[in-house]
Amino acid sequence: MKKANKHVTPSSSGGWLVRKSGSSRASRTFDTQAEAVSYGRALAKKDGTALYVHGRDGSIKNKMSYQDSTAGQASKKR
């Protein structure tokens, strides 16, 4: 099954959140965008998906794609 992409967006209650595509809820919330991006990037790498970093206006400020990554398979190879 295709894994959902990840998004870093501003939280309505302040701070930044990481959520998966199709979900109404945040996976986690953070005080800073940098912390949220770090967590989101790790999730995206693990699942082999993309991470979109959104600005306060919703626009895409950055996209990191790990769709060809083999990072998620690393533990299976051992």
Add this chain to the structure above:
Amino acid sequence: MAFEDNVFINCPFDDEYFSLLRPLIFTVVYLGMKPRIALEALDAGEARLDKIVGLIRESKYSIHDLSRIEARTIGELFRLNMPFELGIDFGCRKFGRGDLKNKRSLVLEAERHRYKAALSDLSGMDIEHHDNSPYKVIEIVRNWLKTTCKLQAAGPARISGAFTDFTAANFDDLRGKGFSREDVDNLPIPELIECMESWVSENR
């Protein structure tokens, strides 16, 4: 486009306001309504005011954002287009016949009660303040359309999440069609509405 489905959106069209306009339009589209905006027929060669009057006449619902009418620097003139178009809409409802008497309007402001200093005649109308927050715009517009149009509506968090998903999908789609990052950010509003309608019809 049916009168009952049309939502006339009266707001500024500057880069700063686009951060609120995009989620506002998306919420209207997501809830199955049709946004009508003065920018939708840029090349029609029709006088701007005639076009706006036509949109107001064709729309049962309207959303007027007065949050940008103030002058911010010394010497800058305040902006009168939004209150002027609100006045046309109000007059259409008051003096119009038939369906026009059933028109409904939502007025948005940035701060609570600020409008009273500039347009106290509005007292008694549906006025909400959004604090310049995109999420709050989604919440206010969703709640107003849900109640006024008696819609089955998803919650604000789901609509906000869907807006995020749309933005990402549209970014990929446009980049794949040869748009630069700047092109994506500057996509004309009528084209953006088409993209939203297409995405919502496939994903809602």
